[in-house]
Amino acid sequence: MATTAVAAYQPKPSKGFDDVIIIGGGLAGLFCALKLAPRAVTVLAAAPIGRGASSAWAQAGIAAAVGPGDTVDKHVTDTIIAGDGIVDEDVIRMMATEASARIHDLLEFGVPFDRDLAGKLSVSREAAHSESRIVRVRGDMAGRAIMEALVAAVRKTPSIRVLEGYVAEELITGNGRVTGVAARDKAGSGEDLHRLNASHVVMATGGVGHLYEVTTNPTEARGGGIGMAARAGARLADMEFVQFHPTAINVGKDPAPLATEALRGHGATLHNSAGERFMLGLHKDAELAPRDVVARGIFAEVKAGRGAFLDCRAAVHDFADEFPTVFGYCTEAGIDPAKEMIPVVPAAHYFMGGIWTDADGRSSLPGFWACGECTSTGAHGANRLASNSLLEAVVFAARIALRLGSEMTGSAPANWQEGSVSSASHLAENDHPNMAALRRTMSPNLGVLRDGDGMRDALRTILDLARNSHSARFDNVITTAKLIAVAALNRLESRGGHFRTDFPEESPDWKRRTLLTLEQANAIVPDLLETDR
Known part of the structure; x- marks a missing residue:
């Protein structure tokens, strides 16, 4: 994507509040910010907005029943079949029903979806879809085109403050709710840790692909946001289900x-x-x-x-x-x-697991919401249907904006300070020294094929790396890796993206989603490491 000039703002070291802070400058985060306009929102982005976002690399498009002969029911049925028995039907029906409206939102933001000679949206077919329902841009440029349009729209929206190069490290909690974010500037290398207070925090940090040696995901997609939420006490779901393209x-x-x-x-x-x-x-x-x-x-x-x-x-x-x-x-x-x-x-491509949310994007922690690939909404089950990912991102981002709209005060952020327009440069995220060791562990032991012995070896390595961590950012990443290993060891069957050679068949006892917290995961680690389990 071409480099563009974007507004860069620096926060005052004040004790004021933003109404909403969105962590993540990809599709879900930017779409949520735009749908909240003209209410004031702050977006924290580790890199220039649109950069470092898996959505920008998405080639195929968005699944939506907008073509001739297609229906919401068919879209729902295809998703349930692909999800291998654990899709939340209410959630996917809601998503499929709202798909057309979200496509039209994107058109209004300037996304140039392909059209036929009659001016109708062109659709194509992908694997496991019974109908042609993929809305695309020039064949394989949907993600890039969508992100370019949203970045341009954000730049023109004065109510959206963008803090580029700010890497969130910790959720701030108090009085039983999330009250803000601790973030480091200069792409995470800054000496000062900024405390940014908020009435609501929305996590939109993407997936986990870069935990693996072979992945289609950008460097930033390493599960840090998911681990951050887990460390704050949020409930996680379906952490064993990683999709390999x-x-x-x-x-x-x-x-x-x-x-x-x-x-x-x-x-x-x-x-x-x-x-x-x-x-x-x-x-x-x-x-x-x-x-x-x-x-x-x-x-x-x-x-x-x-x-x-x-x-x-x-x-x-x-x-x-x-x-x-x-x-x-x-x-x-x-x-x-x-x-x-x-x-x-x-290659590691998409994560069906993540932060548990309800149908409106609420997490288990008051004041904390999530959308996009960092979440597990139940829409994908054990195996995501192609092109449902971008759909989920925009549907849940819009639903969060709708619910927050009725809860926000409407006042301008107290820690607002405008800066100058500058040329955006790539802000690289430096690897922790143990990151390569983690990736070497995840790929052979928690990859396409898994077994108990390999996953136990991986979990032991992950625990050792966690004990030797001296970085809050790596703490978040290693927490996500540990939760994936724990959930995968705990599921004694094969289903969707989770295939165990020692338990190669599906079991009716496991036809359900996995819900856990970090505290619960830590409690069962000793039992999971027993080789005679």
Whole structure:
């Protein structure tokens, strides 16, 4: 995304209050701020708004039943099937029902969704969808286009104060509720820890992909916001469910570039080095099977040394025009996707777990709300349906704004101080020295395939890294990793994105969501580490 000039404000060291502080400058955070306008809001962003956001990298688009023949009921049914038995039907029905309204909000903010010759929204099909319902921008540029439009809208909205380069480290609590945020400036390297008080705090910090060595997520997506919420006492849900995108482009990059699922929706096929189309024997829908099934199929081929390759040669006629983002990734790697197959590998992509919220985005802590990938609303179950992620972000951001609108005082923030407009530069987030060790532990032991022995080894390593942490930011990250390991060890079955080779079947006893707090997780760690469990 091109660098743009944005307003940078510095807070006064006052004891005043903001009505709302939103932590996170991605899709969910910016959309919530815009929907709250003209009420005053402060957005804390670790990097320039729109940068470091997984949403900006999303290629496919937003799922919405707006095409001919499609219905909300069909969208709900597809989501429930993909979610492998633990989707909250009330939540996904609400999301699917409100999808059209949120698409029109995005159009009003300037998102240039593709249209047909009659001016109607164009829709495409993706894996596990029974209908064409993915609203896109130029094939694979939806995330980037959406974020560019929202950043521009935020810049033009005077009620939104943006503090760029501010990394939240701790939720401030008092009198039984969240009352603010402690954040460090200069991309988290500042010496001073700023105390920013608020009537309400909204967490929108994204997912956990960068906990893994192979991921499609930006560096900032390491679960810090989730761990921060857990350390404050918030309830978490479904922490064992990590989705691995089947077709990251396997060219040794970190993060790994993504070959959008829409390519398989267009007819691209998967082959191993022997030319075998291996998905045909694994699922009736072959390449269009749910993501967890395709990821395991590709993982098996790669692990066996045969490799996996996406063949788009017959499916895509004008690659540079139809899928410019993927075409650019391939060209950069020296691959001509019109003539060659694309090497692919599963990569950590999306987190179904996170901060538990109700249907309005309220967490278990008074004064604390959450939206986007850092949450677990029940909409995705054990395995997210493709393109429901951006939908969830905007639906819950709007619902939070609606509820907060009736609870805010409407007064301007007491710690408001305007600054000058400056050129935004990339604010890199420095890795903690133990981060590489954590990623090396998570990938083999809590990845596409898992077993009890490997997960116990991972948990022991995580506990050692936690004891040796001397950083509040790493404390948040390692807390999230620990919760993933605890939840995964505790679920004695395979379901959706959580596949255990020692418990390969689904169990009716586990057809339910996992709810826990950090205190509860800590209490069961000794039992989980027993090898004869």
